[in-house]
Amino acid sequence: MTITKLLGLNRSHGDNLTVVTHFILLGIPHTEGLQNILFIVFLIFYICTLLGNLLIMTAIFTDSRLHTPMYFFLCNLSVLDIGFTSVSTPKMLANLWAQSRMISFGGCMSQVFFYHFLGSTECLLYTVMAYDRYVAICHPLRYLIIMNRKVCTILAAGTWVTSSFHATILTTLTFTLPYCGPNEVDYFFCDIFPVVKLACANTVIIETVTFTNTGLVPMTCFILILASYIRIVYSVLRMSSGEGRRKATSTCASHLTVVALFFGPCFLVYTQPSLSEILVTPVQLFGYVGTPMLNPVIYSLRNKEVKAAFTKLTGGKRVSQAITH
Secondary structure, three states, X not given: OOHHHHXXXXXXXXXXXXXEOEEEEOXXXXXXXXXXXXXXXHHHHHHHHHHHHHHHHHHHHHOHHHOOHHHHHHHHHXXXXXXXXXXXXXXXHHHHHHOOOEEEHHHXXXXXXXXXXXXXXXXXXXXXXXXXXXXXXXXXXXXXXXXXXXXXXXXXXXXXXXXXXXXXXXXXXHHOOOOOOOOEEOOOOOOHHHXXXXXXXXXXXXXXXHHHHHHHHHHHHHHHHHHHHHHHHHHHXXXXXXXXXXXXXXXXXXXXXXXXXXXXXXXXXXXXXXOOHHHHHHHHHHHHHHHHHHHHHHHHHOOHHHHHHHHXXXXXXXXXXXXXX
């Protein structure tokens, strides 16, 4: 086997260009000597993410009391969290444990597509969930009429379909560029900006489109979420019942927390280019690995209805007591 093939490079016929067939992920920077510790930490996070979100989905499917719009969207969020963390974590674990840094061209393309597809879907879903909370608090008597099954299905499907177009455009623009070496991606997974740096062509268009889209989508969603909560706060302040205020605040607190966890890393990374590489990487890792694990805990495990569903699911009180304590 030749050196070029070992490096994931092939000579194209009829010319002297080297065509990239594989990429090499350089991994998390500044982690020399910490690979085993990081492997254990990220493996625990990944397993907790899978188990937590699978438990939430099982509870929602099996308990008819949770067949409401709020938990329908939460079930979608659990699916997204499992998918989002699975885009990069398994390959990152392989890199840390076995130094398996090579990824095929198609594998790299898949990572770019699913990262932007699932990330955009989650962003849009948080916006839909904010609208759901707005209708529940500001129009409680008409809630089930407005948020009927058809509307919920259309809203959820719309987030997935819209994001698929978004990701397809970005992925197509990225991988129609010629790649003729080098092929070392200076990151722990394939994302657009680290990959297009390796293209042997002008990348201004794809970089402009990517920066605009990845900035515009979260910003638009954040503005819509903010508008929903301004209306919610206005309605809560007008409530005469203290119990009603507490219930409304409790209903929104979990959603606000997960929104902050999702948008916080995005704003830090995209609005603070002066941040050092050492600070940016942990912030991004938290968004990719930490947030999907924390979402079930924050949004559901402290929820009375979900705790009751877990008790019913297990046929006893142990799980409920464990969650309470």
